[in-house]
Amino acid sequence: MNLHEFLTRTEIHLPMRWDAHRDFEAFVGEQLDTFLRLIDQLDPNAVSDEVQRRKPSILSCCDGLRRSLRTFFEGHPREAYQHFAAAVQDILLEINGLAFTVTGPTDFGILYRVRQIQIPALNRNDLFHIPFELRHVVATQRYSIPGLPCLYLAGSLYTCWEEMGRPPLHELQCAAFWVKPGRSLRMLNLSNRPARLAAVHAMPPGSVPSDHSFLSSHIVLWPLFFATSIFVKHRSSPFKPEYIFSQMVLQWLTQNHGVDGIAYFSTHVRAISKHHPLPICNVIVPAKNITAFGRCQWLCDTFKMTDPFGWQLLACINVGEGPGKGSIPMYDLEFIEGVEEPYRKTEFGTVQMKLNKMVSRITHRNRNGEPMLGDVAST
16 A cells, blocks of 8 residues: 555544444544554555554554543543553654744744624733633633633634634634744644645655655654544533543643644644645644733733734725735635635635734834734733
């Protein structure tokens, strides 16, 4: 089996659904077994050779994930996390290889956040992370620790809309975020699912891409990608087993390795973006400076943002597209299966470009005597 065939196999397609005929633990175990069987069927090449060299670590990681899930279901979350942390340690080489540093606004570009509320008009603090005195409303999410406020952002307004369950656009208020000049973030990149790897490399049968270490690392990490990207079966239920491992990833991140946040692909967006992975991704950055009230000072010192604006207002006004790198979203997305179209020509793209124009105005004024414009107050 060549690499293209492997990356496009339905058995390793992500995100993945589990059916009603199996319990969750059995489903996870069977998928890990299937993956282990498939990597042994890879044709010999530089990628498969590296995967086979790392096979002991892959096996150990899979066993650790199984033990972690079993222990969690037995009611021992602390021990379950210890098993998970040991599993992660087995593939730490590849995980560290996916970490990257964002320095200032140009490395990451512009990110977005929306909220479904028409009245009252929101201010910057309202659309930042939930304040510490309201931590009781921090619900369980895919990447979250209940009660820990985090800053959740997305790479495009379209992804924001999908993540919120496709609410009416006229009910949305939205804002743009960017990393302040001189500030940096260390991010873990979990944005590349197998379908994107196959599309990006466009490998004809029997070919081997030159960046084999990049591909082999993602294959080695597939068990972790899989465990953290399973569709939720019962969305209205308070306990979601599909979130167990992704929440452990966030716990691991807050305790280890100097990583500040995670960029990960959305389970709600079917499309892939060949050249620009961020538009269909989410970003989570947990609070670090925990206090009784207000917001994390470190997050406030790291990000700037525009004021929130109503979607309808942005759709109606003409403020221009905004000069500067990344202001115009030059990529195509597949909103309807099988039909790609330029994102910038959609309403999502139009509204996003107007937010980008607001960003360019703020950054221009920052450089010309108004350095505090766009800041978020911690109190």
